[in-house]
Amino acid sequence: MTKGPGRTTADGRAGTTEGRRRSRAKRGHGGRLRDELIEAAGTLLDDAGEDGVTIRAVAQAVGVSTPSVYLHFDNRLELLHTVCLGVWDELGRRMLSISAQTTDPFTELHQRSVAYIRFGLDHPLRYRLVATGPATAATEQVADACFRFLRETVQRCADAGVLHGDVTALTRAICASLHGAVSLLILQPTSKWPDDIPQYADDAATLACQGAAALSRAHHGRYET
Amino acid sequence: MTKGPGRTTADGRAGTTEGRRRSRAKRGHGGRLRDELIEAAGTLLDDAGEDGVTIRAVAQAVGVSTPSVYLHFDNRLELLHTVCLGVWDELGRRMLSISAQTTDPFTELHQRSVAYIRFGLDHPLRYRLVATGPATAATEQVADACFRFLRETVQRCADAGVLHGDVTALTRAICASLHGAVSLLILQPTSKWPDDIPQYADDAATLACQGAAALSRAHHGRYET
DNA sequence: ACCGTTAACTTAACGGCGACAACCTGAGGG
DNA sequence: CCCTCAGGTTGTCGCCGTTAAGTTAACGGT
Numbered sequence: 001m002t003k004g005p006g007r008t009t010a011d012g013r014a015g016t017t018e019g020r021r022r023s024r025a026k027r028g029h030g031g032r033l034r035d036e037l038i039e040a041a042g043t044l045l046d047d048a049g050e051d052g053v054t055i056r057a058v059a060q061a062v063g064v065s066t067p068s069v070y071l072h073f074d075n076r077l078e079l080l081h082t083v084c085l086g087v088w089d090e091l092g093r094r095m096l097s098i099s100a101q102t103t104d105p106f107t108e109l110h111q112r113s114v115a116y117i118r119f120g121l122d123h124p125l126r127y128r129l130v131a132t133g134p135a136t137a138a139t140e141q142v143a144d145a146c147f148r149f150l151r152e153t154v155q156r157c158a159d160a161g162v163l164h165g166d167v168t169a170l171t172r173a174i175c176a177s178l179h180g181a182v183s184l185l186i187l188q189p190t191s192k193w194p195d196d197i198p199q200y201a202d203d204a205a206t207l208a209c210q211g212a213a214a215l216s217r218a219h220h221g222r223y224e225t
Numbered sequence: 226m227t228k229g230p231g232r233t234t235a236d237g238r239a240g241t242t243e244g245r246r247r248s249r250a251k252r253g254h255g256g257r258l259r260d261e262l263i264e265a266a267g268t269l270l271d272d273a274g275e276d277g278v279t280i281r282a283v284a285q286a287v288g289v290s291t292p293s294v295y296l297h298f299d300n301r302l303e304l305l306h307t308v309c310l311g312v313w314d315e316l317g318r319r320m321l322s323i324s325a326q327t328t329d330p331f332t333e334l335h336q337r338s339v340a341y342i343r344f345g346l347d348h349p350l351r352y353r354l355v356a357t358g359p360a361t362a363a364t365e366q367v368a369d370a371c372f373r374f375l376r377e378t379v380q381r382c383a384d385a386g387v388l389h390g391d392v393t394a395l396t397r398a399i400c401a402s403l404h405g406a407v408s409l410l411i412l413q414p415t416s417k418w419p420d421d422i423p424q425y426a427d428d429a430a431t432l433a434c435q436g437a438a439a440l441s442r443a444h445h446g447r448y449e450t
Numbered sequence: 451a452c453c454g455t456t457a458a459c460t461t462a463a464c465g466g467c468g469a470c471a472a473c474c475t476g477a478g479g480g
Numbered sequence: 481c482c483c484t485c486a487g488g489t490t491g492t493c494g495c496c497g498t499t500a501a502g503t504t505a506a507c508g509g510t
Contacts, residue, residue: 024476024487033487055468065489067470076468132357135413143413169419173406173432180405181398188360188368194394203440207398210443211436215428218435252506255458280497290460292499301497 022063034072036062041083045125053080081138084126088142091119095149105156106163106209112153113178113205116146120182121197128186131179150175154212163212165219170212177208247288259297261287266308270350278305306363309351313367316344320374330381331388331434337378338403338430341371345407346422353411356404375400379437388437390444395437402433 022036040061044053055076059066073079094115102108120127130139151171157163163170181204185193194200250257265286269278280301284291298304319340327333345352355364376396382388388395406429410418419425 054466056466066468067490068488070469071487132408132412169425169428172409172419172425173428176405176409176429177402177432177436178405179409180401180403183357183408184397184401184404187357194397200394200397203394203398204401206443207402207436207440208432209436210439211402211432211434214435214439215432218431249458249505252457258458279495281495291497292461293459295498296458 031072033062033064033068037064037069037072037079038083038086041079042086045080045083050080050125050129053083055079077134077136078138080129080133081136084130085138085142087123087126088130088145091116092145092149094119099153105153105160106213109150109153109157109174109212110205110209112150113174113208114201116150116178117181117201117204118198120179121185121201124186124190127182132183132187147171147175150178163216165216170216173215174208174212177211178204181205181208255296258287258289258293262294262297262304263308263311266304267311270305270308275305275350275354278308280304302359302361303363305354305358306361309348309355310363310367312348312351313355313370316341317370317374319344324378330378330385331438334375334378334382334399334437335430335434337375338399338433339426341375341403342406342426342429343423345404346410346426349411349415352407357408357412372396372400375403388441390441395441398440399433399437402436403429406430406433 022033037058041053041058044057044061048057053076055069056066058079059069069079073082095112098111098115099108102111120131130142133139151167154163154171154174155167158165158167158170181201185200247258247261262283266278266283269282269286273282278301280294281291283304284294294304298307320337323336323340324333327336345356355367358364376392379388379396379399380392383390383392383395406426410425
């Protein structure tokens, strides 16, 4: 009865268990599968968490064989990051809409900070993946974009004379503080989150911005007049 | 000629490739292996990064069979976290020595903040594992200890009248800021770190503490007098 | 001196994973 | 009608974490 070595012969065949059987894409539309993979990986991420997003599971969900995924993504991580990037665009839009509604740069800084924190808390899994996972080209791209958004506002504050000193260093310190506010929460179960999330976000943003102001005063006093 | 299933027959035997052949421990000293495993996992972590610390690699490094690891650790994560906990104790010691040297509570808060950041940057891999990995009993224990250290100091500041409002919320905001200062750096290559790390740590601590002060003033104004 | 008990390990195997090389197939243009 | 090549598939490899079940040697008791 002991069958000796016991490999399971093969992966699940395409569409064996679930996922409607896919029709092959037309000649010029190979990218169709790519979109379906991203979407499937997204739902899988929400339903089963990061570990649930295996190449095999994603392939099966769209009704395709496992290696087909590699026709569109170099590896698992790139698929995962692509899923996340889609939602990060949303943050960029929020940032832009804020500066359209605000004139005072320091208020803008505060509001963008709040937006950053709320965004992270709205998409904990996706935030965590690109902001605390292993770095790739995609993560750097996103990180740079965020940094520039904030740096831009800090620069405006500096121009207006409300902040002083090294704009890059100041921005980095603010970024760090905001990132911490997000990541401290998302790496613990939501059950332990504070009751009033908007209040938390506002407080953390206040701490970051007012802290930056204090910091810039300290540097101002040290290096100038 | 195709042999059908192709399993690799077995793991590496104990001590096949490297690691001096271990002598079996005496009756009451089973814990000896445990210590050796922790040490081996530690070096492996430093040499090969987190992914290099596989159960098989650790077992081989001490010259023992793979499943023996499970005699002392429930799973891979617990081994990893145990490795990290050893070094986190150091932070506790630094915190205590700081309060022994300081009388002004706000200065103490600042110095403890600096200590926290510098500690994280001194042990990036170990910090990351317990502070941004999946939560376990070990991580919670460490997180709670840190939180209490800071909360204690914040409380002293509140007693001295230099901070006001909800001590727990204030501490949480500070923790978040400090954690962010550490994690923002450790998740990117050291080549991209700022040149002056002590300065960075001091700035981030200043931002956190002064930000907290500003925050507590805001709350004070809102709810009282 | 023997012997049962049990701590401290080992061998063997399971099931799953990411990744790759090599093959197949059917729609579209000539 | 047949040829081509984008859009897939089959079959494996070599890892991984983890578990079940067996083996060996130190000790306590008689």
